[in-house]
């Protein structure tokens with residue numbers, strides 16, 4: 001298995017955890033760091049986070065499975081979260097979702113054969129004023145059209161390291 005987290009970052013988080021009253025405050029940061037480095041968070045990543053924070057894997061798992069942007073299974077290098085909540089639904093998000101599936105050749109929950117894109121539904125992304133919307137990494141895109149989706153996919157693909 002590829003390295004979960006560089007030792008330097010493990011030590012960094014251990015020192016931070018030792019300096020605060022409630023180390024669990026760092027759980028999302030630790031999980032995100034593991035995910036950024038490893039691509040997703042396997043069971044061993046949950047165990048590592050628990051060890052760093054001095055808690056049980058179950059406590060970490062409770063948080064890891066609560067957030068839909070912590071990935072407990074392998075995903076592509078870019079995960080597309082398509083909003084399917086009410087504002088986006090009323091602005092034809094279903095058609096955008098269908099277009100993405102057709103364009104990428106994958107169903108929801110699947111990853112493209114080249115390992116670049118994973119497609120997932122999402123609850124409201126907080127971009128209702130720009131509905132329909134989707135999120136990839138920290139980028140939120142709104143006022144989606146088929147043309148805009150084509151541009152977004154090209155832009156995101158261009159940022160993937162091969």
Ligand code: FES
Nearest residue numbers: 083088124125127
């Ligand atoms: S309902 Fe889609 S961003 Fe809020």
